[in-house]
Amino acid sequence: MKSTIRSTDLAHLAHVELLSPRPDDSLRFFVDVLGMTESSRRGDSVYLRAWDDYEHHTLKLTASKVAGMGHVAFRATSPEALEIYYDTEWYAPPPYLKPALKNQAQRFPARGVNVRRLDHLNLLAADVRALRLFFEDVLGMRTTEMIVLDNGDEAGAWVTTTNKSYDLAFTADHYGARGRFHHLTYAVDSREDVLRGADICLENGIYIETGPHKHAIQQTFFLYVYEPGGNRVEVDSAGARLVLAPDWQPVIWTEAERKKGQAWGLKTIESFHTYGTPPIEEYTGPRRT
Amino acid sequence: MKSTIRSTDLAHLAHVELLSPRPDDSLRFFVDVLGMTESSRRGDSVYLRAWDDYEHHTLKLTASKVAGMGHVAFRATSPEALEIYYDTEWYAPPPYLKPALKNQAQRFPARGVNVRRLDHLNLLAADVRALRLFFEDVLGMRTTEMIVLDNGDEAGAWVTTTNKSYDLAFTADHYGARGRFHHLTYAVDSREDVLRGADICLENGIYIETGPHKHAIQQTFFLYVYEPGGNRVEVDSAGARLVLAPDWQPVIWTEAERKKGQAWGLKTIESFHTYGTPPIEEYTGPRRT
């Protein structure tokens, strides 16, 4: 069977719901440290956006007993396990947030890390290959890079529905759990912005897991931190890198290549392979055997 | 009539032929100053590429009595006044240009401005509106920003077939000439790279027309120079700006807004409105009356 939804019907990763057991601290992190803007509230949820996100929100932050991801939405036309939609609410800034230039969604906040827009989402998968095929065949996304182990197992895949080299990544869950959240990423304009982001996280007592450094896979410049609720959040910069080729063939990384660590030799930190939300100690779902 | 080629059939701006009356000096500019790589030669032409361009070439530099543009090609399926194609030759680097990371087209040159990839093309148009409609209706491109004068005339349009906010721009030819070339742009990763580019052009005696500065329209950070053959070349950086919205409405700039100059107030230099190649003194074609 080939894809029932065509690639072009899926516009882009649109918003993600994060669950936090410390919602007030998480909110302060996203607003004061990352520099995001609160759009509205409803019930136990606060809706947030980065300054160049065009929609009403790209992040829904919801109080919850356990950290993790609530849902993910792509903007387009049709359903499946994911939430896919077309009708949306474009963000209309209040007067004090109107930008000086009319081709910008909102005034530049000049606060904290000043993240610009939602970039991508990374999920831990019990079965990477099955998930990749679902996104390729059912949702028409393209795989741009992959990790294939010596035994043929797929350990990671990066897929896209735009000219960004990935909108979504999934890596094998070390524990075989299903649906755990690895990280959500907001983009900034330059590698210097990522470095400044690390300075700011340090000043605010935010736990820096690893980075800043350059990924070998996808070559993005990364900083990984844990927001106070426990979810991993990345700030990244891709420079001018885009995938424009219509016949791009997935780049396959081997076990030997991955052992070299990140682009400049930094060894991948152990927790990057094992930590996700909910933390495995609080995970109660099924596991792959 | 609606578009006969659908937007998704046009992948991206692919290559441009520039004509130079001083081909040796032009070649030195592209290789030594911009840091591009020569892929091959044939007859009076040299084929060149930036380090992250995936195809064999994105620039064909051809000796000619008069400066200007030879042709422009988009990668896709069908023809028209433009050259459109699908079959291509992916770049295969010789051993000494193999990159350290396999997801990169070529080794980073570490020479001159180190431009990364072809970004966009700007043409002077006798009739901006007609050209815009052609690109929208026939080629399925989307217009993201426009200049509309108080009398209703269109003075400029920026169109795209990717998530970049423009792949092609056309602005009104002050002299009503047809098909003059305004500029070709190569992208770098950061605004700092553009600034360093200005330092390098200064050291090499390259004429800097204007910049570095930030455009109000499209917000790209620009540097405009004339290559030795007389053609205007831009080095730009867009940061993390992309157009992801499927229902993006063109941003319309008025005369009054344009009079404010560029983003931070720099007045647009006069030659930017009048100079193109071939220079008007050497232009022999028809003019709009």
Add this chain to the structure above:
Amino acid sequence: MKSTIRSTDLAHLAHVELLSPRPDDSLRFFVDVLGMTESSRRGDSVYLRAWDDYEHHTLKLTASKVAGMGHVAFRATSPEALEIYYDTEWYAPPPYLKPALKNQAQRFPARGVNVRRLDHLNLLAADVRALRLFFEDVLGMRTTEMIVLDNGDEAGAWVTTTNKSYDLAFTADHYGARGRFHHLTYAVDSREDVLRGADICLENGIYIETGPHKHAIQQTFFLYVYEPGGNRVEVDSAGARLVLAPDWQPVIWTEAERKKGQAWGLKTIESFHTYGTPPIEEYTGPRRT
């Protein structure tokens, strides 16, 4: 007569008093736009500092009918027309402004332009040569660069008492007035920070006079704005440039060289030669004839 104070007795430019007819707006500019920190208040004055300034304050902002400079102080031992002192109050940050790293004066604010430290001061002089000789002979400063007109008149001088290539500059007052203030400069870490500063000034409706661009003289990367009280303020970055040579000879710039404009060809804006505070219309002091 040779200098009565030796160069090494003058440590560095320490603080400057600015006079503002709109003190509340000026204060908002320095705190919210530039990202400075208020240290204390007394009478009509507010004391301010940048995040890496080690003293209690580097700027004293005082309400006044007319804009201009109140005084300038160097830290050291002896007096003259300037205020020179040794005893000082090191800044002791309150708990919420304690930095994460103990070798830093204060927590990074992550607000606005985040200026780092006082860099230099520029005065309009009725007699550049006389002022230069005073700073050289009496205060033991060194001249690193100068403008000498074809008729032998000195039109500008840059002097230093540190390894920075200048701490103080004076340029000829077009109107022959005495003691008018040209600008005060706070330094940031990179050229990218200056560019971001321009973005932030634009968003805040701050008048940008010129820049960002690179000076030919001293090669600093500049942005000039007017704070709401009317005083010109610069944000600059010098990269890794320092004057380390003990026998550095002043670089002399000629009229012809100055006509080339700034480093990358930007013409120096007219107001840069004529505007100072108090504005000439409000200036009531003596003039050179």
Add this chain to the structure above:
Amino acid sequence: MKSTIRSTDLAHLAHVELLSPRPDDSLRFFVDVLGMTESSRRGDSVYLRAWDDYEHHTLKLTASKVAGMGHVAFRATSPEALEIYYDTEWYAPPPYLKPALKNQAQRFPARGVNVRRLDHLNLLAADVRALRLFFEDVLGMRTTEMIVLDNGDEAGAWVTTTNKSYDLAFTADHYGARGRFHHLTYAVDSREDVLRGADICLENGIYIETGPHKHAIQQTFFLYVYEPGGNRVEVDSAGARLVLAPDWQPVIWTEAERKKGQAWGLKTIESFHTYGTPPIEEYTGPRRT
């Protein structure tokens, strides 16, 4: 006894001789990868400089059986175990290396990492305290930061004779050896330049030991590599950080603080504490017991 040479008589770190068992490869590293310029040759030595170094050379590269440091020179007036001098040869660029701006030592190379100037030197010391006292008392340098262990031993000291926060550092030799070389550092303008430096080292197969990352001590942004001869070389950026205070008190770092790793949490790599040149296996001198 107090210093016999006054602080101000020692102008700056001037040049360092490095010994290489692979002189041709080392030379290619300094010229092609770091972007330095060869000034002249004599015997087994090549004299090199960065583009903004004002003297004839800041690095003397000499063929040798074993890697290490030959000598270090400060520019000033009097002798001791170090080589100190005043008379020097200012660099006079040949026509093809003349800069566009006359206040610059040489044309910007636009090649490789484009290091700007010699920044500092780090030595492994058998007795840190004795060496610190020598530099303070005999040579009049100031200590800006130190590591003091819980038992009172000094494990590292950073001293300066300029407004840079250090020109020279010495850290305890793990093996108690005397006079081993730890690293030599060239400065670039921005943290982005250091990152690009890492990209370039990766492309050239240069061993990256650690970084880019930010030091907690001194807050410089570092990249450590081994040049082909085995000597450790650093590329760093300090942003706008300077020590201007005449009464700066040394910042003392404790064992507990050092265990936190570098500024953003990167653990200090083991070889950083043990590797120096000559490598301990080839070291034949005395050791502290």
